Amino acid sequence: MSVITDSQAEFEFIVDVLIVGAGACGLTAALAACDGGASVLVLERDKVPLGTTAMSTGLVPAAGTRIQQAAGIEDNAELFAEDLLRKSKGTADADFVRAVCAASTETIDWLSEQHGVPFSLFEAGGALPGHSRARLHGTPSRTGEELIASLHSAVESAGGDVMTSALVSELISDGKGMVTGVVIDRPDGSQERVGCHTLVLATCGFAGNPEMVADHIPELAGIMAHTHPGANGDALRWGTELGAQTADLGSYQGHGSLAAGHGLLLSWLSVSEGGFQVNAEGQRFSDESRGYSEQ
Incomplete structure:
Protein backbone atom coordinates (compact mmCIF):
# COMPACT_ATOMS: atom_id res chain seq x y z
CA MET A 1 0.00 0.00 0.00
CA VAL A 200 -12.62 9.79 -0.39
CA LEU A 201 -10.85 7.29 1.87
CA ALA A 202 -13.42 5.41 3.96
CA THR A 203 -11.39 2.35 4.94
CA CYS A 204 -12.07 2.42 8.69
CA GLY A 205 -9.21 2.72 11.20
CA PHE A 206 -6.22 0.61 12.21
CA ALA A 207 -7.66 -1.67 14.90
CA GLY A 208 -6.73 -4.71 12.81
CA ASN A 209 -3.07 -3.67 12.52
CA PRO A 210 -1.25 -4.87 15.70
CA GLU A 211 1.86 -2.80 14.96
CA MET A 212 -0.11 0.44 14.57
CA VAL A 213 -2.16 -0.30 17.68
CA ALA A 214 1.02 -0.86 19.70
CA ASP A 215 2.55 2.32 18.28
CA HIS A 216 -0.39 4.70 18.77
CA ILE A 217 -2.21 3.03 21.71
CA PRO A 218 0.52 1.20 23.65
CA GLU A 219 -1.83 0.35 26.54
CA LEU A 220 -3.76 -1.90 24.10
CA ALA A 221 -0.74 -3.69 22.64
CA GLY A 222 -1.60 -7.34 22.07
CA ILE A 223 -5.33 -6.93 22.75
CA MET A 224 -7.91 -8.98 20.87
CA ALA A 225 -9.26 -6.97 17.95
CA HIS A 226 -12.78 -7.82 16.82
CA THR A 227 -12.83 -5.89 13.57
CA HIS A 228 -13.02 -6.15 9.80
CA PRO A 229 -9.83 -7.24 7.95
CA GLY A 230 -9.91 -3.95 6.07
CA ALA A 231 -9.27 -1.97 9.26
CA ASN A 232 -5.51 -2.16 8.77
CA GLY A 233 -4.62 1.52 8.59
CA ASP A 234 -4.43 1.99 4.81
CA ALA A 235 -5.97 5.47 4.87
CA LEU A 236 -3.66 6.57 7.67
CA ARG A 237 -0.56 5.40 5.79
CA TRP A 238 -1.69 6.96 2.53
CA GLY A 239 -2.62 10.21 4.21
CA THR A 240 0.63 10.65 6.10
CA GLU A 241 2.62 9.76 2.99
CA LEU A 242 0.78 12.59 1.21
CA GLY A 243 1.62 14.98 4.05
CA ALA A 244 -1.66 15.00 5.97
CA GLN A 245 -1.61 15.95 9.63
CA THR A 246 -2.97 13.53 12.23
CA ALA A 247 -4.53 13.93 15.66
CA ASP A 248 -6.10 11.87 18.44
CA LEU A 249 -4.67 8.56 17.21
CA GLY A 250 -4.57 7.34 20.79
CA SER A 251 -8.34 7.67 21.20
CA TYR A 252 -10.47 4.55 21.07
CA GLN A 253 -13.65 2.91 22.28
CA GLY A 254 -13.17 -0.54 23.70
CA HIS A 255 -15.86 -3.17 24.26
CA GLY A 256 -15.68 -5.62 27.15
CA SER A 257 -18.54 -7.81 25.92
CA LEU A 258 -17.20 -10.05 23.17
CA ALA A 259 -18.15 -13.72 23.17
CA ALA A 260 -14.56 -14.85 22.58
CA GLY A 261 -14.21 -17.65 20.07
CA HIS A 262 -17.66 -17.02 18.63
CA GLY A 263 -17.15 -13.61 16.99
CA LEU A 264 -20.25 -12.17 18.61
CA LEU A 265 -20.69 -8.92 20.51
CA LEU A 266 -23.05 -9.06 23.47
CA SER A 267 -25.30 -6.05 23.01
CA TRP A 268 -26.16 -3.51 25.67
CA LEU A 269 -29.75 -4.78 25.55
CA SER A 270 -28.76 -7.96 27.40
CA VAL A 271 -27.38 -5.87 30.27
CA SER A 272 -30.31 -3.44 30.29
CA GLU A 273 -32.58 -6.46 30.72
CA GLY A 274 -30.68 -7.63 33.80
CA GLY A 275 -27.75 -9.55 32.33
CA PHE A 276 -24.31 -9.49 33.93
CA GLN A 277 -20.86 -10.87 33.19
CA VAL A 278 -18.67 -13.29 35.10
CA ASN A 279 -15.15 -14.57 34.46
CA ALA A 280 -14.05 -18.18 33.98
CA GLU A 281 -14.27 -18.71 37.74
CA GLY A 282 -17.87 -17.52 37.89
CA GLN A 283 -16.97 -14.23 39.56
CA ARG A 284 -18.38 -10.85 38.57
CA PHE A 285 -15.41 -8.62 37.74
CA SER A 286 -16.82 -5.19 36.87
CA ASP A 287 -19.96 -3.05 36.96
CA GLU A 288 -21.23 -3.55 33.41
CA SER A 289 -24.38 -1.55 34.20
CA ARG A 290 -22.37 1.69 33.88
CA GLY A 291 -22.37 1.19 30.08
CA TYR A 292 -20.14 -0.62 27.63
CA SER A 293 -17.88 2.36 26.99
CA GLU A 294 -17.35 2.91 30.70
CA GLN A 295 -16.75 -0.79 31.30
Missing part, protein backbone atom coordinates in the same frame (compact mmCIF):
# COMPACT_ATOMS: atom_id res chain seq x y z
CA SER A 2 1.76 3.14 -1.18
CA VAL A 3 1.45 6.35 -3.16
CA ILE A 4 3.09 6.37 -6.58
CA THR A 5 3.86 9.47 -8.61
CA ASP A 6 2.84 9.47 -12.27
CA SER A 7 2.02 12.83 -13.82
CA GLN A 8 1.15 11.16 -17.12
CA ALA A 9 -1.01 8.36 -15.72
CA GLU A 10 -3.61 6.86 -18.03
CA PHE A 11 -6.84 5.39 -16.69
CA GLU A 12 -9.46 2.92 -17.90
CA PHE A 13 -12.04 5.55 -16.96
CA ILE A 14 -12.40 8.63 -14.75
CA VAL A 15 -15.17 9.52 -12.28
CA ASP A 16 -15.93 12.70 -10.39
CA VAL A 17 -15.85 11.08 -6.93
CA LEU A 18 -14.05 7.83 -6.14
CA ILE A 19 -14.65 6.31 -2.70
CA VAL A 20 -12.53 3.56 -1.17
CA GLY A 21 -14.57 1.43 1.23
CA ALA A 22 -18.25 0.44 1.08
CA GLY A 23 -19.10 0.53 4.76
CA ALA A 24 -21.61 2.99 6.21
CA CYS A 25 -19.11 5.86 5.89
CA GLY A 26 -18.30 5.24 2.24
CA LEU A 27 -21.87 4.55 1.15
CA THR A 28 -23.19 7.64 2.93
CA ALA A 29 -20.48 9.73 1.28
CA ALA A 30 -21.54 8.25 -2.05
CA LEU A 31 -25.15 9.34 -1.49
CA ALA A 32 -24.04 12.89 -0.70
CA ALA A 33 -21.93 13.01 -3.86
CA CYS A 34 -24.79 11.61 -5.96
CA ASP A 35 -27.09 14.29 -4.56
CA GLY A 36 -24.55 16.86 -5.74
CA GLY A 37 -24.77 15.58 -9.30
CA ALA A 38 -21.37 13.85 -9.38
CA SER A 39 -20.53 10.58 -11.09
CA VAL A 40 -19.69 8.24 -8.21
CA LEU A 41 -17.87 4.92 -7.87
CA VAL A 42 -17.36 3.07 -4.58
CA LEU A 43 -14.58 0.46 -4.45
CA GLU A 44 -14.93 -2.44 -1.99
CA ARG A 45 -12.36 -5.16 -1.30
CA ASP A 46 -14.99 -7.76 -0.29
CA LYS A 47 -17.34 -9.71 -2.54
CA VAL A 48 -20.27 -7.86 -0.95
CA PRO A 49 -20.26 -4.55 0.97
CA LEU A 50 -19.91 -5.24 4.70
CA GLY A 51 -17.16 -3.46 6.63
CA THR A 52 -17.15 -3.05 10.39
CA THR A 53 -20.70 -1.67 10.17
CA ALA A 54 -21.98 -5.15 9.32
CA MET A 55 -20.37 -6.47 12.53
CA SER A 56 -22.42 -4.03 14.62
CA THR A 57 -26.08 -3.61 15.51
CA GLY A 58 -26.26 -0.79 12.96
CA LEU A 59 -27.73 1.59 15.52
CA VAL A 60 -26.94 5.27 14.92
CA PRO A 61 -27.28 7.89 17.68
CA ALA A 62 -28.84 11.19 16.64
CA ALA A 63 -30.68 13.98 18.43
CA GLY A 64 -33.66 16.10 17.45
CA THR A 65 -34.68 13.94 14.49
CA ARG A 66 -38.18 13.86 13.09
CA ILE A 67 -38.32 10.19 14.12
CA GLN A 68 -37.72 11.19 17.75
CA GLN A 69 -40.31 13.93 17.47
CA ALA A 70 -42.89 11.46 16.18
CA ALA A 71 -42.16 9.29 19.23
CA GLY A 72 -42.76 12.25 21.53
CA ILE A 73 -39.11 12.63 22.55
CA GLU A 74 -37.83 16.17 22.93
CA ASP A 75 -34.12 16.30 22.16
CA ASN A 76 -31.58 18.50 20.43
CA ALA A 77 -27.98 18.50 19.25
CA GLU A 78 -26.73 20.72 22.09
CA LEU A 79 -28.08 18.36 24.75
CA PHE A 80 -26.51 15.46 22.85
CA ALA A 81 -23.17 17.26 22.82
CA GLU A 82 -23.36 18.03 26.54
CA ASP A 83 -23.95 14.35 27.28
CA LEU A 84 -20.97 13.28 25.17
CA LEU A 85 -18.63 15.86 26.67
CA ARG A 86 -19.67 14.75 30.15
CA LYS A 87 -19.16 11.08 29.28
CA SER A 88 -15.69 11.84 27.92
CA LYS A 89 -14.88 13.82 31.08
CA GLY A 90 -14.05 16.90 29.01
CA THR A 91 -11.28 15.23 27.02
CA ALA A 92 -13.03 15.45 23.64
CA ASP A 93 -12.73 18.41 21.29
CA ALA A 94 -15.87 20.39 22.16
CA ASP A 95 -16.18 22.08 18.76
CA PHE A 96 -15.84 18.77 16.93
CA VAL A 97 -18.36 17.06 19.22
CA ARG A 98 -20.91 19.83 18.65
CA ALA A 99 -20.39 19.70 14.87
CA VAL A 100 -20.96 15.94 14.76
CA CYS A 101 -24.02 16.13 17.00
CA ALA A 102 -25.54 18.87 14.84
CA ALA A 103 -24.88 16.85 11.70
CA SER A 104 -26.49 13.75 13.23
CA THR A 105 -29.93 15.34 13.09
CA GLU A 106 -29.90 16.27 9.43
CA THR A 107 -28.13 13.05 8.43
CA ILE A 108 -30.78 10.70 9.82
CA ASP A 109 -33.61 12.86 8.44
CA TRP A 110 -31.89 13.01 5.03
CA LEU A 111 -31.16 9.28 4.82
CA SER A 112 -34.65 8.25 5.89
CA GLU A 113 -36.71 10.82 3.98
CA GLN A 114 -34.69 11.35 0.82
CA HIS A 115 -33.09 7.94 0.36
CA GLY A 116 -35.58 5.62 1.99
CA VAL A 117 -33.33 4.08 4.66
CA PRO A 118 -35.98 2.55 6.97
CA PHE A 119 -34.83 4.00 10.29
CA SER A 120 -36.95 3.79 13.42
CA LEU A 121 -36.18 4.66 17.02
CA PHE A 122 -34.79 1.90 19.22
CA GLU A 123 -36.63 2.50 22.49
CA ALA A 124 -36.44 -0.99 24.03
CA GLY A 125 -33.19 -0.24 25.85
CA GLY A 126 -34.18 3.32 26.76
CA ALA A 127 -31.46 5.94 26.97
CA LEU A 128 -27.92 4.57 27.01
CA PRO A 129 -25.86 5.21 30.16
CA GLY A 130 -24.74 8.82 30.20
CA HIS A 131 -27.37 9.88 27.68
CA SER A 132 -30.44 11.83 28.72
CA ARG A 133 -32.66 10.66 25.85
CA ALA A 134 -33.28 7.55 23.72
CA ARG A 135 -31.27 8.37 20.57
CA LEU A 136 -30.48 5.14 18.76
CA HIS A 137 -31.90 4.87 15.24
CA GLY A 138 -31.80 1.55 13.39
CA THR A 139 -33.31 -0.44 10.56
CA PRO A 140 -36.05 -3.02 11.35
CA SER A 141 -33.87 -6.03 12.20
CA ARG A 142 -31.37 -3.91 14.20
CA THR A 143 -28.39 -5.36 12.36
CA GLY A 144 -25.46 -3.70 10.66
CA GLU A 145 -25.83 -6.00 7.67
CA GLU A 146 -29.36 -4.70 7.05
CA LEU A 147 -28.19 -1.09 7.36
CA ILE A 148 -25.40 -1.71 4.83
CA ALA A 149 -27.86 -3.40 2.45
CA SER A 150 -30.23 -0.42 2.73
CA LEU A 151 -27.43 2.07 2.04
CA HIS A 152 -26.13 -0.01 -0.86
CA SER A 153 -29.58 -0.12 -2.44
CA ALA A 154 -29.96 3.63 -1.93
CA VAL A 155 -26.64 4.34 -3.67
CA GLU A 156 -27.66 2.28 -6.69
CA SER A 157 -31.06 4.00 -6.82
CA ALA A 158 -29.31 7.39 -6.68
CA GLY A 159 -27.17 6.51 -9.71
CA GLY A 160 -23.94 5.59 -7.96
CA ASP A 161 -21.91 2.45 -8.73
CA VAL A 162 -20.33 -0.01 -6.31
CA MET A 163 -17.48 -2.23 -7.55
CA THR A 164 -16.77 -5.21 -5.30
CA SER A 165 -13.74 -7.54 -5.16
CA ALA A 166 -11.70 -4.42 -5.90
CA LEU A 167 -8.76 -4.01 -3.53
CA VAL A 168 -7.07 -0.61 -3.80
CA SER A 169 -3.33 -1.28 -3.54
CA GLU A 170 -1.89 2.11 -4.53
CA LEU A 171 -2.87 5.73 -4.92
CA ILE A 172 -1.60 7.67 -7.93
CA SER A 173 -0.40 11.24 -7.42
CA ASP A 174 0.53 13.89 -9.96
CA GLY A 175 3.56 14.79 -7.86
CA LYS A 176 2.04 18.13 -6.85
CA GLY A 177 -0.05 16.86 -3.97
CA MET A 178 -3.11 15.89 -6.00
CA VAL A 179 -4.38 12.31 -6.12
CA THR A 180 -5.52 11.56 -9.66
CA GLY A 181 -6.53 7.91 -9.32
CA VAL A 182 -5.92 4.49 -7.82
CA VAL A 183 -4.61 1.05 -8.72
CA ILE A 184 -7.07 -1.80 -8.15
CA ASP A 185 -6.04 -5.43 -7.62
CA ARG A 186 -8.61 -7.93 -8.87
CA PRO A 187 -9.06 -11.55 -7.66
CA ASP A 188 -7.63 -12.99 -10.91
CA GLY A 189 -4.35 -11.14 -10.36
CA SER A 190 -5.04 -8.38 -12.89
CA GLN A 191 -4.84 -4.67 -12.15
CA GLU A 192 -6.91 -1.70 -13.23
CA ARG A 193 -6.34 2.03 -12.98
CA VAL A 194 -9.31 4.26 -12.22
CA GLY A 195 -9.01 8.04 -12.29
CA CYS A 196 -10.90 10.59 -10.22
CA HIS A 197 -11.30 14.30 -9.58
CA THR A 198 -11.98 13.70 -5.87
CA LEU A 199 -10.94 10.77 -3.67
Whole structure:
Protein backbone atom coordinates (compact mmCIF):
# COMPACT_ATOMS: atom_id res chain seq x y z
CA MET A 1 0.00 0.00 0.00
CA SER A 2 1.76 3.14 -1.18
CA VAL A 3 1.45 6.35 -3.16
CA ILE A 4 3.09 6.37 -6.58
CA THR A 5 3.86 9.47 -8.61
CA ASP A 6 2.84 9.47 -12.27
CA SER A 7 2.02 12.83 -13.82
CA GLN A 8 1.15 11.16 -17.12
CA ALA A 9 -1.01 8.36 -15.72
CA GLU A 10 -3.61 6.86 -18.03
CA PHE A 11 -6.84 5.39 -16.69
CA GLU A 12 -9.46 2.92 -17.90
CA PHE A 13 -12.04 5.55 -16.96
CA ILE A 14 -12.40 8.63 -14.75
CA VAL A 15 -15.17 9.52 -12.28
CA ASP A 16 -15.93 12.70 -10.39
CA VAL A 17 -15.85 11.08 -6.93
CA LEU A 18 -14.05 7.83 -6.14
CA ILE A 19 -14.65 6.31 -2.70
CA VAL A 20 -12.53 3.56 -1.17
CA GLY A 21 -14.57 1.43 1.23
CA ALA A 22 -18.25 0.44 1.08
CA GLY A 23 -19.10 0.53 4.76
CA ALA A 24 -21.61 2.99 6.21
CA CYS A 25 -19.11 5.86 5.89
CA GLY A 26 -18.30 5.24 2.24
CA LEU A 27 -21.87 4.55 1.15
CA THR A 28 -23.19 7.64 2.93
CA ALA A 29 -20.48 9.73 1.28
CA ALA A 30 -21.54 8.25 -2.05
CA LEU A 31 -25.15 9.34 -1.49
CA ALA A 32 -24.04 12.89 -0.70
CA ALA A 33 -21.93 13.01 -3.86
CA CYS A 34 -24.79 11.61 -5.96
CA ASP A 35 -27.09 14.29 -4.56
CA GLY A 36 -24.55 16.86 -5.74
CA GLY A 37 -24.77 15.58 -9.30
CA ALA A 38 -21.37 13.85 -9.38
CA SER A 39 -20.53 10.58 -11.09
CA VAL A 40 -19.69 8.24 -8.21
CA LEU A 41 -17.87 4.92 -7.87
CA VAL A 42 -17.36 3.07 -4.58
CA LEU A 43 -14.58 0.46 -4.45
CA GLU A 44 -14.93 -2.44 -1.99
CA ARG A 45 -12.36 -5.16 -1.30
CA ASP A 46 -14.99 -7.76 -0.29
CA LYS A 47 -17.34 -9.71 -2.54
CA VAL A 48 -20.27 -7.86 -0.95
CA PRO A 49 -20.26 -4.55 0.97
CA LEU A 50 -19.91 -5.24 4.70
CA GLY A 51 -17.16 -3.46 6.63
CA THR A 52 -17.15 -3.05 10.39
CA THR A 53 -20.70 -1.67 10.17
CA ALA A 54 -21.98 -5.15 9.32
CA MET A 55 -20.37 -6.47 12.53
CA SER A 56 -22.42 -4.03 14.62
CA THR A 57 -26.08 -3.61 15.51
CA GLY A 58 -26.26 -0.79 12.96
CA LEU A 59 -27.73 1.59 15.52
CA VAL A 60 -26.94 5.27 14.92
CA PRO A 61 -27.28 7.89 17.68
CA ALA A 62 -28.84 11.19 16.64
CA ALA A 63 -30.68 13.98 18.43
CA GLY A 64 -33.66 16.10 17.45
CA THR A 65 -34.68 13.94 14.49
CA ARG A 66 -38.18 13.86 13.09
CA ILE A 67 -38.32 10.19 14.12
CA GLN A 68 -37.72 11.19 17.75
CA GLN A 69 -40.31 13.93 17.47
CA ALA A 70 -42.89 11.46 16.18
CA ALA A 71 -42.16 9.29 19.23
CA GLY A 72 -42.76 12.25 21.53
CA ILE A 73 -39.11 12.63 22.55
CA GLU A 74 -37.83 16.17 22.93
CA ASP A 75 -34.12 16.30 22.16
CA ASN A 76 -31.58 18.50 20.43
CA ALA A 77 -27.98 18.50 19.25
CA GLU A 78 -26.73 20.72 22.09
CA LEU A 79 -28.08 18.36 24.75
CA PHE A 80 -26.51 15.46 22.85
CA ALA A 81 -23.17 17.26 22.82
CA GLU A 82 -23.36 18.03 26.54
CA ASP A 83 -23.95 14.35 27.28
CA LEU A 84 -20.97 13.28 25.17
CA LEU A 85 -18.63 15.86 26.67
CA ARG A 86 -19.67 14.75 30.15
CA LYS A 87 -19.16 11.08 29.28
CA SER A 88 -15.69 11.84 27.92
CA LYS A 89 -14.88 13.82 31.08
CA GLY A 90 -14.05 16.90 29.01
CA THR A 91 -11.28 15.23 27.02
CA ALA A 92 -13.03 15.45 23.64
CA ASP A 93 -12.73 18.41 21.29
CA ALA A 94 -15.87 20.39 22.16
CA ASP A 95 -16.18 22.08 18.76
CA PHE A 96 -15.84 18.77 16.93
CA VAL A 97 -18.36 17.06 19.22
CA ARG A 98 -20.91 19.83 18.65
CA ALA A 99 -20.39 19.70 14.87
CA VAL A 100 -20.96 15.94 14.76
CA CYS A 101 -24.02 16.13 17.00
CA ALA A 102 -25.54 18.87 14.84
CA ALA A 103 -24.88 16.85 11.70
CA SER A 104 -26.49 13.75 13.23
CA THR A 105 -29.93 15.34 13.09
CA GLU A 106 -29.90 16.27 9.43
CA THR A 107 -28.13 13.05 8.43
CA ILE A 108 -30.78 10.70 9.82
CA ASP A 109 -33.61 12.86 8.44
CA TRP A 110 -31.89 13.01 5.03
CA LEU A 111 -31.16 9.28 4.82
CA SER A 112 -34.65 8.25 5.89
CA GLU A 113 -36.71 10.82 3.98
CA GLN A 114 -34.69 11.35 0.82
CA HIS A 115 -33.09 7.94 0.36
CA GLY A 116 -35.58 5.62 1.99
CA VAL A 117 -33.33 4.08 4.66
CA PRO A 118 -35.98 2.55 6.97
CA PHE A 119 -34.83 4.00 10.29
CA SER A 120 -36.95 3.79 13.42
CA LEU A 121 -36.18 4.66 17.02
CA PHE A 122 -34.79 1.90 19.22
CA GLU A 123 -36.63 2.50 22.49
CA ALA A 124 -36.44 -0.99 24.03
CA GLY A 125 -33.19 -0.24 25.85
CA GLY A 126 -34.18 3.32 26.76
CA ALA A 127 -31.46 5.94 26.97
CA LEU A 128 -27.92 4.57 27.01
CA PRO A 129 -25.86 5.21 30.16
CA GLY A 130 -24.74 8.82 30.20
CA HIS A 131 -27.37 9.88 27.68
CA SER A 132 -30.44 11.83 28.72
CA ARG A 133 -32.66 10.66 25.85
CA ALA A 134 -33.28 7.55 23.72
CA ARG A 135 -31.27 8.37 20.57
CA LEU A 136 -30.48 5.14 18.76
CA HIS A 137 -31.90 4.87 15.24
CA GLY A 138 -31.80 1.55 13.39
CA THR A 139 -33.31 -0.44 10.56
CA PRO A 140 -36.05 -3.02 11.35
CA SER A 141 -33.87 -6.03 12.20
CA ARG A 142 -31.37 -3.91 14.20
CA THR A 143 -28.39 -5.36 12.36
CA GLY A 144 -25.46 -3.70 10.66
CA GLU A 145 -25.83 -6.00 7.67
CA GLU A 146 -29.36 -4.70 7.05
CA LEU A 147 -28.19 -1.09 7.36
CA ILE A 148 -25.40 -1.71 4.83
CA ALA A 149 -27.86 -3.40 2.45
CA SER A 150 -30.23 -0.42 2.73
CA LEU A 151 -27.43 2.07 2.04
CA HIS A 152 -26.13 -0.01 -0.86
CA SER A 153 -29.58 -0.12 -2.44
CA ALA A 154 -29.96 3.63 -1.93
CA VAL A 155 -26.64 4.34 -3.67
CA GLU A 156 -27.66 2.28 -6.69
CA SER A 157 -31.06 4.00 -6.82
CA ALA A 158 -29.31 7.39 -6.68
CA GLY A 159 -27.17 6.51 -9.71
CA GLY A 160 -23.94 5.59 -7.96
CA ASP A 161 -21.91 2.45 -8.73
CA VAL A 162 -20.33 -0.01 -6.31
CA MET A 163 -17.48 -2.23 -7.55
CA THR A 164 -16.77 -5.21 -5.30
CA SER A 165 -13.74 -7.54 -5.16
CA ALA A 166 -11.70 -4.42 -5.90
CA LEU A 167 -8.76 -4.01 -3.53
CA VAL A 168 -7.07 -0.61 -3.80
CA SER A 169 -3.33 -1.28 -3.54
CA GLU A 170 -1.89 2.11 -4.53
CA LEU A 171 -2.87 5.73 -4.92
CA ILE A 172 -1.60 7.67 -7.93
CA SER A 173 -0.40 11.24 -7.42
CA ASP A 174 0.53 13.89 -9.96
CA GLY A 175 3.56 14.79 -7.86
CA LYS A 176 2.04 18.13 -6.85
CA GLY A 177 -0.05 16.86 -3.97
CA MET A 178 -3.11 15.89 -6.00
CA VAL A 179 -4.38 12.31 -6.12
CA THR A 180 -5.52 11.56 -9.66
CA GLY A 181 -6.53 7.91 -9.32
CA VAL A 182 -5.92 4.49 -7.82
CA VAL A 183 -4.61 1.05 -8.72
CA ILE A 184 -7.07 -1.80 -8.15
CA ASP A 185 -6.04 -5.43 -7.62
CA ARG A 186 -8.61 -7.93 -8.87
CA PRO A 187 -9.06 -11.55 -7.66
CA ASP A 188 -7.63 -12.99 -10.91
CA GLY A 189 -4.35 -11.14 -10.36
CA SER A 190 -5.04 -8.38 -12.89
CA GLN A 191 -4.84 -4.67 -12.15
CA GLU A 192 -6.91 -1.70 -13.23
CA ARG A 193 -6.34 2.03 -12.98
CA VAL A 194 -9.31 4.26 -12.22
CA GLY A 195 -9.01 8.04 -12.29
CA CYS A 196 -10.90 10.59 -10.22
CA HIS A 197 -11.30 14.30 -9.58
CA THR A 198 -11.98 13.70 -5.87
CA LEU A 199 -10.94 10.77 -3.67
CA VAL A 200 -12.62 9.79 -0.39
CA LEU A 201 -10.85 7.29 1.87
CA ALA A 202 -13.42 5.41 3.96
CA THR A 203 -11.39 2.35 4.94
CA CYS A 204 -12.07 2.42 8.69
CA GLY A 205 -9.21 2.72 11.20
CA PHE A 206 -6.22 0.61 12.21
CA ALA A 207 -7.66 -1.67 14.90
CA GLY A 208 -6.73 -4.71 12.81
CA ASN A 209 -3.07 -3.67 12.52
CA PRO A 210 -1.25 -4.87 15.70
CA GLU A 211 1.86 -2.80 14.96
CA MET A 212 -0.11 0.44 14.57
CA VAL A 213 -2.16 -0.30 17.68
CA ALA A 214 1.02 -0.86 19.70
CA ASP A 215 2.55 2.32 18.28
CA HIS A 216 -0.39 4.70 18.77
CA ILE A 217 -2.21 3.03 21.71
CA PRO A 218 0.52 1.20 23.65
CA GLU A 219 -1.83 0.35 26.54
CA LEU A 220 -3.76 -1.90 24.10
CA ALA A 221 -0.74 -3.69 22.64
CA GLY A 222 -1.60 -7.34 22.07
CA ILE A 223 -5.33 -6.93 22.75
CA MET A 224 -7.91 -8.98 20.87
CA ALA A 225 -9.26 -6.97 17.95
CA HIS A 226 -12.78 -7.82 16.82
CA THR A 227 -12.83 -5.89 13.57
CA HIS A 228 -13.02 -6.15 9.80
CA PRO A 229 -9.83 -7.24 7.95
CA GLY A 230 -9.91 -3.95 6.07
CA ALA A 231 -9.27 -1.97 9.26
CA ASN A 232 -5.51 -2.16 8.77
CA GLY A 233 -4.62 1.52 8.59
CA ASP A 234 -4.43 1.99 4.81
CA ALA A 235 -5.97 5.47 4.87
CA LEU A 236 -3.66 6.57 7.67
CA ARG A 237 -0.56 5.40 5.79
CA TRP A 238 -1.69 6.96 2.53
CA GLY A 239 -2.62 10.21 4.21
CA THR A 240 0.63 10.65 6.10
CA GLU A 241 2.62 9.76 2.99
CA LEU A 242 0.78 12.59 1.21
CA GLY A 243 1.62 14.98 4.05
CA ALA A 244 -1.66 15.00 5.97
CA GLN A 245 -1.61 15.95 9.63
CA THR A 246 -2.97 13.53 12.23
CA ALA A 247 -4.53 13.93 15.66
CA ASP A 248 -6.10 11.87 18.44
CA LEU A 249 -4.67 8.56 17.21
CA GLY A 250 -4.57 7.34 20.79
CA SER A 251 -8.34 7.67 21.20
CA TYR A 252 -10.47 4.55 21.07
CA GLN A 253 -13.65 2.91 22.28
CA GLY A 254 -13.17 -0.54 23.70
CA HIS A 255 -15.86 -3.17 24.26
CA GLY A 256 -15.68 -5.62 27.15
CA SER A 257 -18.54 -7.81 25.92
CA LEU A 258 -17.20 -10.05 23.17
CA ALA A 259 -18.15 -13.72 23.17
CA ALA A 260 -14.56 -14.85 22.58
CA GLY A 261 -14.21 -17.65 20.07
CA HIS A 262 -17.66 -17.02 18.63
CA GLY A 263 -17.15 -13.61 16.99
CA LEU A 264 -20.25 -12.17 18.61
CA LEU A 265 -20.69 -8.92 20.51
CA LEU A 266 -23.05 -9.06 23.47
CA SER A 267 -25.30 -6.05 23.01
CA TRP A 268 -26.16 -3.51 25.67
CA LEU A 269 -29.75 -4.78 25.55
CA SER A 270 -28.76 -7.96 27.40
CA VAL A 271 -27.38 -5.87 30.27
CA SER A 272 -30.31 -3.44 30.29
CA GLU A 273 -32.58 -6.46 30.72
CA GLY A 274 -30.68 -7.63 33.80
CA GLY A 275 -27.75 -9.55 32.33
CA PHE A 276 -24.31 -9.49 33.93
CA GLN A 277 -20.86 -10.87 33.19
CA VAL A 278 -18.67 -13.29 35.10
CA ASN A 279 -15.15 -14.57 34.46
CA ALA A 280 -14.05 -18.18 33.98
CA GLU A 281 -14.27 -18.71 37.74
CA GLY A 282 -17.87 -17.52 37.89
CA GLN A 283 -16.97 -14.23 39.56
CA ARG A 284 -18.38 -10.85 38.57
CA PHE A 285 -15.41 -8.62 37.74
CA SER A 286 -16.82 -5.19 36.87
CA ASP A 287 -19.96 -3.05 36.96
CA GLU A 288 -21.23 -3.55 33.41
CA SER A 289 -24.38 -1.55 34.20
CA ARG A 290 -22.37 1.69 33.88
CA GLY A 291 -22.37 1.19 30.08
CA TYR A 292 -20.14 -0.62 27.63
CA SER A 293 -17.88 2.36 26.99
CA GLU A 294 -17.35 2.91 30.70
CA GLN A 295 -16.75 -0.79 31.30
